[in-house]
Amino acid sequence: MAQGRLAGRTAIVTGGASGIGLASAELFADEGARVLIVDRDEATGAEALERVRRAGEAELLVADVAADGAAEAIVATAIARFGALHVLLSNAGVHGSGETPALRFDSSIPINLRAGYLIAEAALPHLQQGGGGAIIFTASVSGPAVGFASPHYDLAKAGLVGLTRSLASRWGRHAIRVNAICPGFIETPFIGPHWTQQRLDDVRHDIALGRLGQPEEIARVALFLASDDASYVTGAAIIADGGWTIHFDKY
Template sequence: MSLLEGKVAFVSGGGSGIGRAIAETYAKEGAKVAIADINEAHGMETVKAITDSGGEAFFMAGDSSKAEDNKRFVDETVAKYGRLDIACNNAGIGGPALPTGEYPIEGWDKVIALNLSGVFYACRYQLEQMEKNGGGNIVNIASIHGTVAAPNSPAYTASKHGVVGLTKNIAAEYGQKNIRCNAVGPGYIETPLLTANLDKDALTYISSKASMNRLGTPQEVADLVTFLSSDKSSFTTGSYFIADGGYTAV
């Protein structure tokens, strides 16, 4: 039997990179998948990949930094599939690259709005629905920079530390309501966002900082997220799992 057979799952930022890999893996493991992304073309590509492989999915365009869109994502998922069992809050951005004393206010506000407030908004409405279901499971995508600094990215570091703290709070509050919540902290993963913004030398340098001496793949993150989303991790909540090839080990 597949790990997520009969489940309904939601993935934000599911149009590319890690989010797409998570959505496709959820579907392969038997879940019906609701995909949200601000880029409609990318989101529909993910849906097509899933349906072409025999899975079931649909797409919702929207901005994960807005409370009203997060509420709509939950409402439309329930309208389509009748419930919400699993949510992976993955949408996020890196923001400007400047030290804290020079960081633009508008850049800070934009990063915090999506990476932290957006995750709170998502959880706020997902939890409301999961209580109606009698249980559920949330996985928030943080970063290795939820535990170590990312110099010249203060908003990103602060937002991802916040996601880890929010995750722990939810786990403490909802454990007796049959709702689990964990966070995953990817290291540097070979996604279009990363490779489009860094040259070959920069990618080589980042790879060398991990003890495994390589970038991770979206599928490696998706496999961890899927495990945490399944009953195979039924006694695990409030935890923060790093997938970084040893980047933070030294």
């Protein structure tokens, strides 16, 4: 049951058209936030906007978060449409691919790490103007537990955890809390195309809870970090993996 935990606040959710981003946008809106959904897929974004508007107030911005000037444009759009900014969920991400290490690196870092940093910097003055706020990065268990994914992905997500701690230490005096969520294996389109049934079965076997997570379960962690319930939490990287990292040494 909604409790109005984000009533009167504005939130940006990047990568908000599917998976964890969509679930978070819906939950934020249901809890009273005005939500700017940012996604580069216009068709999927339109469908997401329709869903989120059933929960509350929302707008859509079709944009590639890694493009030059995108961070400033995203924040400016939120301010123009809603008048303020209180919460940033930097969730957009890709696995990255390419035939060479350089191509794999260049396909991962701009979206998974650089874009998050730039949009946080763009959001800073507006969060300060509003008396503070919350920044949340969607990292991964490959951040604190590097080694199970591709090196370029591990690097980006570990970088997000480091960025979280760095910004939290610098911006805390402005009443801006910065945290990361480190999801494990979640049933989203991000996993679907890349995983065989055998690999999924093997992963489930080594998750303490015996199943993959749902986007809504990660969204509830994001809501906690966005709300006043987490008023004394900053610089944290919260692992939400159903207990998978307990068995990480098997990989």
